[in-house]
Amino acid sequence: MPSCNTKTRYSSKKMAQDYADSYNRDPLVKEILATYWCELHQGWHLTRDKPRNIGWFRRIQELIDKVSGHTES
Ligand SMILES: [Zn+2]
Numbered sequence: 909m910p911s912c913n914t915k916t917r918y919s920s921k922k923m924a925q926d927y928a929d930s931y932n933r934d935p936l937v938k939e940i941l942a943t944y945w946c947e948l949h950q951g952w953h954l955t956r957d958k959p960r961n962i963g964w965f966r967r968i969q970e971l972i973d974k975v976s977g978h979t980e981s
Contacts, residue, residue, distance in 0.1 A: 917951035918943075924952040929972060 918924035921943055928941035939956040946953050 912946055912949065912953050915953045917946070917949045917953060919951055921945075921952050924954055928954055932969070932972075 918927070924943040928943055931937065932940045941954045941956060943952050944955055945951075
């Protein structure tokens, strides 16, 4: 059973992604947020991923930086 009944549901991926992006930008954050579609609630949820996934996280961060025009720090 999905355990997402109490999770926030976002009606659009953009809303969820915007929140996740701003959250993930925090250099002090120990976990990162990723979006996923929930069939049960017909909406988007955020899930926390551990830093072991730092590989794809960095790739995503690079994409975000490209999109937002930020230079790598
Ligand atoms: Zn759900």
